[in-house]
Amino acid sequence: MPEIDTNEFVEPDDLRIWNKYTGELIGTLEQDTVEQAAAKLEVAASAAPSAAQIPRHRRADILNTAAESLQTHADEVAELIVAEAGKTIRQARKEVSRAANTLKLSANAALDNPGEVIAFDTFPGAEGRRGWYTREPLGLVVAITPYNDALNLVAHKLGPAIAAGNSVVLKPSQQTPLTAQFLVDILLRSGLPEQAIQVVRGNRDVVRMLVSSRKVRMVSFTGGFATGEAIAKLAGIKRLSMELGGNAPVLVFDDADLTQAAEACASGGFWAAGQNCIGAQRILVDKSVFFPFLQELVTVTKHLEVGDPRLEKTDIGPMISTSAAIGARRSIDEAVKAGARLISGGEQKESLLSPAILIKVPRTCRLWKEEVFAPVVLLEPFESEAEAVAAANDSEYSLQAGLFTSDINRAFRVAESIEAGGVMINDSSDFRLDSMPFGGAKYGSMGREGVRFTVEEMTQPKVVAIAGQ
Known part of the structure; x- marks a missing residue:
């Protein structure tokens, strides 16, 4: 069985989160067993049909409300990022601002790109047909996020998944789970149904179970190449989107x-x-x-x-x-x-x-x-x-x-x-606008992030055609 990188999935009995500068304990969370994680996955999978039925305007309202709430609590979450991830306070404030923007972009995406009309008369014999295609949610998405952008990279997975009408199981970094939970709590308070988003914390066996489940329609992963390879080998026939770093x-x-x-x-x-x-x-x-x-x-x-x-x-x-x-x-x-x-x-x-x-x-x-x-x-x-x-x-x-x-x-x-x-x-490599397509070009390049492009990754076209009389 492929090995999951232990640097990304540490395995204490209780998940202890330390201040990265002072070394002080700032939180302790229970980890899920494989059985507990499987139960959460089942809840999210069962919620996928109802998540798909949430009207687009309601998805947008949830995401916009969450963005406003995040801005209201900006100082609080910035201080949490400093303690949990070790970013400087100025860098943390910028990340909070970007995450709020990511949610707003997701709200806009929920109202956009519904599909388009198909011109059937482009081929002889189909002239009498009329039809269109829509973009439909995939179903259940497993999102696995890293520590280095503990808020905004979570927003980059949850925002588009919600906009697209999917349910989600979020597996945040073991090193920064408090920041991820902060965002999830904001989304729940903003009206997202509890069943539609489940947070799992656990060891490598939990990750293996999540990515290999046949109930999962997509795995969206940001992290290291070794772990990405292991996930790809375990995932089976499902959509994969991975951002595996660079040089x-x-x-x-x-x-x-x-x-x-x-x-x-x-x-x-x-x-x-x-x-x-x-x-x-x-x-x-x-x-x-x-x-x-x-x-x-x-x-x-x-x-x-x-x-x-x-x-x-x-x-x-x-x-x-x-x-x-x-x-x-x-x-x-x-x-x-x-x-x-x-x-x-x-x-x-x-x-x-x-x-x-x-x-x-x-x-x-x-x-x-x-x-x-x-x-x-x-x-x-x-x-x-x-x-x-x-x-x-x-x-x-x-x-x-x-x-x-x-x-x-x-x-x-x-x-x-x-x-x-x-x-x-005339800039370094280190520039990213949260609306632009973002991803790799060589080994490990699988899909694109950037809100609109992620929504496309997390949906699939469905054609409806009407035969002429």
Whole structure:
């Protein structure tokens, strides 16, 4: 049987949630047994027909009311994100604002895209027919969410699922279940029927049961590649949508504004302590401006405040755990031992890791080949545009990329050549609008998020045709 990554599904008897900076216990939740989780799945599956019958205007009302409630409780939930996920207070506020917008976009989507009329007279012999297709809910969706955007990524699954008329079983990250439950409670208070959404917390056996159930019509998963592969092998014949991370390249050409590029790359590489699937990781720089850009980046980075995420001045808070920070530091040490040079940062103390900049990282190292998911960036020079594009595409995983240039023709040419789900011009890879299509382009690319596109993933067309007389 495929193995589920233990880093994503820890297995204590009682789920204890710790403040990621202070280490204080902030909550204890009971985990579901396989039998309890199966009972919840049965409730949600039984509720799927009634969820589909909720009028579109009512779905929109529920989602808009939830968005307003989330904004009303913005300070409370932001403080919870800081404690549970370790984001800085400024980053947490932004996530709350985005999650509210995601719910509003979902409300709009509930009223949109009902289907369209089919022109049957496009083929001889069908001229007398009239008909249309509608977009119908799939039924029961299992949504599995990560810790790094503990509120907004839950909203990105629940909002479209509700808009589409599905019922949902939510399996939130074991490390950030309180934030997920906060959003679910808001949706229930906003009028969502209790049976239509069930929250499950449990170990790997619970996850296996959920994703392999024949009652489930879709599994929507955001997380790591190893777990995504295991889910795909277990799921059987059902729809899968997965966002499995990346290894984002950013290209800096010789005609770029180096200050702008350095500031964007520092933000893109170190936001949320680097725990960001589209965060800048491999920064490829034209050799003629390599050292000036490196100096700009080091200067910007040294002004970043690392520490208590509750403080307004803090730019980089803790990683999700001390073990995650130790693992990132170990990857740095492996690269240095293989010949890389650590230019600045990389100091690790408990769950804190200061932003690290490395050069001369061998392509055999994990820092080059894999998603680092930590405040670590590596720089490499290139001699030609073709070499830069080849280096950018030198990864099995591809989600987004960025490039900096003042030449519009080069910008278009390179954007078309980079293999990624999105290319940001004159920005780092770390930009996402919650309404845009979002997903990968290489191994592990399955479906698209972005509210309207997720609703399409979570529905299926149904044709009605009337034969002429």
